[in-house]
Amino acid sequence: MHYSYFTYHRLPDQCLVQMLPDLSEASLEVSLAQPDRPTSTTRSEAIPAASPGVKPVALPATPPSNSFDLKRAPKPLDEWVGRGELLQNLDQDWDSADRCITGLIGFGGEGKSSLARHWVDRVMQSGSPQPDGVFWWGFYENLDVEQFFEALLRYLEPTLDLSQYPSSSAKVSYLQTTLHRNRHRYLLVLDGLEVLQHPQGDDYGLFTSVDLKNWLRDFAEATHGSFCLITTRAPLLDLIDYRTYTHREVERLSxxxxxxxxxxxxxxxxxxxxxxxxxxxxxxxxxxxxxxxxxxxxxxxxxxxxxxxxxxxxxxxxxxxxxxxxxxxxxALTLTEREFLEGFSAFRLPVPKTALTLLLPDLAADEATALNIVECLVKYRILRYNPDTATYTTHPLIRDHYLQRLKQHPDRAVALHR
The missing domain is CATH 1.10.8 (Helicase, Ruva Protein; domain 3)
Incomplete structure (x- = not known):
């Protein structure tokens, strides 16, 4: 993957125009001398800070009861291979006091989400410092930024009354205060963030959500002990000027x-x-x-x-x-299997097992047949099943293929959305 572009770094009393190098390197680490951005020698020495306008709160002394929330994560691959150097680099980022956000950047289909899941499991099973909690959010399944903030707040503070924070900006402010004041070390995974980045033009790679941008840039200030792993197809230009951010390329298999x-x-x-x-x-x-x-x-x-x-x-x-x-x-697929996949592609959210028959009205009275179809499609690796949520998903590129086929039958598309 090759990018060449200009970006502006806002530094004290000056504006630096920096030409970034070709990003085809296996790892690009940007480290700029920025005295206004704090760092700490160890993660446990992170400096508490409060966001203006947010009332200080008494935070729980223990991590959330559901400390490892991986229900939105893809199932670990049974046939995992390679990526040894990348996994070691992620271990180093996790262990480093100078890194708090890492971006896994690569083409769709290179295995970024699977790599992230494999690494999270590796951290949880290794002798490395363990996170106090893990939170995973897939933006392809749900790209609503406000719902993401709500889910993260519920994860961090299950008893919080969210009605007191009606806007996204209010939730962002509260999250900033919570993480800065909280001594727990969380591992957050934001998967498929390219759906909230500009796909082309002068703003390519920049976030489309101001609230998400503000929260991640505040997270990059590193005045806390947590770590965020992001997977995306586009470079994270809103974070590239932070020395706490690391860009890592996910390239082809050897x-x-x-x-x-x-x-x-x-x-x-x-x-x-x-x-x-x-x-x-x-x-x-x-x-x-x-x-x-x-x-x-x-x-x-x-x-x-x-x-x-x-x-x-x-x-x-x-x-x-x-x-x-x-x-x-x-x-090689049957007509019924192809029509099922076309109907499946119309839904961005994971499809629960109980709703499978709705995708083929002719099979509404035959749940066994519908389950047999999806079992074959899972075996073909066209669909993916998440046993934790009893839902089915597919890779975005596979979804796009069958969505284009569905668009050739507008009557079916309209009927599916009723």
Whole structure:
């Protein structure tokens, strides 16, 4: 991934125009001499601070009872491979007193969310300093900023009367005070934040929400002991001028990692054959996962049966490769399965198991058939099931593919939204 752009850093008595380097480095750490931004030698020495206009509160002496809130997080991958250096870098960020926000930046489908989930589990199971609590929010499932703030406040203070803080700005002020005065060390994960960043133009990468921007910039002041991990496709330009922020690229799988992934999925073939497929598809994690599942379910796992005409073209855009594989899947799916996926794509929120039959009115009286369909789609890795919430989701790129198909049938789209 390559970006080249100007950004303005607001410093005392001056305005510095800084050209940022190419961000294709595996890790870009920005460290500017900014005496107005506090740091601490250890996280436990964070300086309490209160936001103006917010009444001081007596904070609980113990972490929230539901201290590890991962119900919105994706299920851990059974076939995890590689990413060793990135995981070590995240460990260093977590352990460092000079880092409080890390951004995992990469193309959609490179595995940012899975990496974040794997690392959180790693922290919770390792000998590293343990967080007092973990809170995960997926913005693709719910991009309402105010609901995010409400959920975070309920997590931090379950008995808080939110009616006293009716606006987002009021919630932000209270959150700022809570984190600054709180001695607990929380690990917050904001997943898929690109939906709240400008996708193009002069404002590319900047936050579309002023309240979210203000809260994260205050969080970056590091006058607390907590840590925030963000996954997004776009660079976090609103945070790049803080030395407490670290930018880390999530890039393609290496050839060896891609081969290991195909093997764990059940694909059989010689080492050269597997390496050729990984290199042909550019080590693209999402595509390799879909290809592996396709081979196992429709070609007995034999790499030699991979259709030659499925190979990507040299000039094909990265995201078009996902659609290429899904179009081949569409040929193998039944009409009912395709219509189900088109209906599923109309909903951004996770779909509860109890609502599956609503996506196919013809199956309303046959719940067993609907469950059988989703079980097959989960096996194909097109849908994902979260047992903690009994809901189904799909990757945003897969959703986009079937949403475009649904738009070709406007009558069905209208009926689904009634």
């Amino acid at each position: 050839t060896n990692e891609g081969v290991e992934l195909l093997q764990k999925l059940g694909v059989n073939g010689s080492e050269p054959e597997l390496r050729q497929v990984v290199q042909q598809w550019g080590g693209y994690a999402l595509v390799l996962s879909l290809l592996g599942s396709y081979l196992v379910d429709h070609c007995n796992g034999d790499i030699q049966q991979l259709p030659a005409d499925l190979a990507p073209t040299a000039t094909e855009a990265k995201y078009d490769r996902v659609s290429r594989v899904l179009r081949r899947y569409d040929e």
